[in-house]
Amino acid sequence: MGQADEVLPRLAQIQDRYETAGSALATFAEVLDWAQSDVSSAIEVRESTSGTIATYDAQISETQHSMQWAPADQIEEYRDELVRLENAVEPMTTSLLQAQSSYDQALTAVHEAGDAAERRITEAVDADGLSDSAWDSFKSWVTDNMGWIKVLKDALSIIATALGVLSIFFPLLLPFAAAFALATLVTSSTLAATGNGSWLDVGLDFVALATLGVGSVLGSGVKIGVRALKATRASRLAWRTAKQPGILKALSRPARAVRQFGSASARVGDDLARALPEGMVLRNGAELAGRPVYRSLEDVWKVFRGGGTDGAAFASIAKHARLGSGGMIDDAILYGGQSMRDMAFTNNIIGVADAAVSWHDDFINGGILGITPDMREVPGQVGRALGQYSDWWSEVDGGTFDVVGNWDPAGRSS
Numbered sequence: 001m002g003q004a005d006e007v008l009p010r011l012a013q014i015q016d017r018y019e020t021a022g023s024a025l026a027t028f029a030e031v032l033d034w035a036q037s038d039v040s041s042a043i044e045v046r047e048s049t050s051g052t053i054a055t056y057d058a059q060i061s062e063t064q065h066s067m068q069w070a071p072a073d074q075i076e077e078y079r080d081e082l083v084r085l086e087n088a089v090e091p092m093t094t095s096l097l098q099a100q101s102s103y104d105q106a107l108t109a110v111h112e113a114g115d116a117a118e119r120r121i122t123e124a125v126d127a128d129g130l131s132d133s134a135w136d137s138f139k140s141w142v143t144d145n146m147g148w149i150k151v152l153k154d155a156l157s158i159i160a161t162a163l164g165v166l167s168i169f170f171p172l173l174l175p176f177a178a179a180f181a182l183a184t185l186v187t188s189s190t191l192a193a194t195g196n197g198s199w200l201d202v203g204l205d206f207v208a209l210a211t212l213g214v215g216s217v218l219g220s221g222v223k224i225g226v227r228a229l230k231a232t233r234a235s236r237l238a239w240r241t242a243k244q245p246g247i248l249k250a251l252s253r254p255a256r257a258v259r260q261f262g263s264a265s266a267r268v269g270d271d272l273a274r275a276l277p278e279g280m281v282l283r284n285g286a287e288l289a290g291r292p293v294y295r296s297l298e299d300v301w302k303v304f305r306g307g308g309t310d311g312a313a314f315a316s317i318a319k320h321a322r323l324g325s326g327g328m329i330d331d332a333i334l335y336g337g338q339s340m341r342d343m344a345f346t347n348n349i350i351g352v353a354d355a356a357v358s359w360h361d362d363f364i365n366g367g368i369l370g371i372t373p374d375m376r377e378v379p380g381q382v383g384r385a386l387g388q389y390s391d392w393w394s395e396v397d398g399g400t401f402d403v404v405g406n407w408d409p410a411g412r413s414s
Contacts, residue, residue: 013128020124024117031113035106042106045099049092056089139194146196153191154362156184157205161355164208167215168348169303171291171310174216181209200396204358211351215308218344222310225337226317227286230272232333233324234265240324268324275320277302280313288313307344314341364390 063085067078125131132140142149163177185205191197235257241264242256269285276282277292277299291309294300306312314337324330 010130014130017121017124017128021121024120028113028117031109035110038102038106042099042103045095049096053089053092053096056085056092060085060089142190142194142196146191149187149191150197153184153187153197153201156180156187157201157358157362160184160205160208161358164212164351165355167212168308168351169291169294169300171219171308174212178209178212178216181205181212185209201361204354204361207350207354208358211347211354214347215344215351218340218347219308219310221340222307222314222337222344223288225333225340226272226282226288226310226314229317229330229333229337230265230268230286232327232329234261234268235324236327236330237268237324238264264324271321271323272317275317276313277316280309304348305345307341307346307348311341311344314338361393364393 060082063078063082067075067082070078160177160180160183163173163180167173167177185202185208188197188201188205192199192202238257238261239253241260242253244250244253244256265285269282273282276288279293280288280290283289288310292299292303292312294303302315303309303312306315318334318337
């Protein structure tokens, strides 16, 4: 109802193109009907005369050959026979040539009438000022090719979710996970925007990409926290070491602390490195690098609970490294690192939950992991429950399509 005011004037505007198309096609149909009649007649003539003409042609050739070797008193007889045969076949040959001409004219008339109808329709379409936009053409292309595009989207989604979970424990996979997640989001957004996919898929893919980005930012924040922790603890250790009794010594304490900062920084760096999980190092003395060695589920849990390898390393440093610690600044850095670690842990939970829902959706509606019709028809309570649940989820997913009736993820219509 809301679109009625806009649709009705457009229908009136394009009315002429349909009237012209009807008239042009009616004219073309008349020509086509006449051409089909002429072609049928020509084919009948060919079928009825071609065999007889071939027989006469063979007799003419035989007579001509015999006349070459005949005695002089028989040549006139063969000549008369040759004239008789040629006179007999001539009307048939003429009829066949006329049939061929009629056949060619009918084909030419059909092509000309088709071209004329096309020109009239094209002129009418161009004259009303309405045409598909580039977006309309793109939507049509996506609709025509959505079969393989959906399979591609499902494949990208499966790979992206798998890499996303693995990147928590293997940071080198993070760029690849982000690339596949971005490609999945672009593909699902394209399908949804053209009415061929659900916005639920877009939401799931967006959350997957967002959790990867948030995890990367929080990991960088934890690394900055480790560098800040080293700097502040090295400064505090140098200041402690520079303390000496006496007023004059107290006055020169800042200078001594500056001179001792280098050695204090090295000692603090070694203390932090010793506190790291096995497999991780401090590159250039301050930057976290590497990944923990996974020997048990406990090692895996520590990384997941820490929000990633960097968070697990920060937690280990906060627990075991003590050299140069203490003071409000040190406590603030530890609190900030712990907060980012907790946020990264929450982000991991969201990411894994999103991956679970995404794979669940792929399992029900996807073209790769999707439930097959045979699975839906499994006898008993299990098959019935599976069918009912998959139908319900398909309704939920389908409710987020832009175009009503253009979706059938469960394949029930087939």
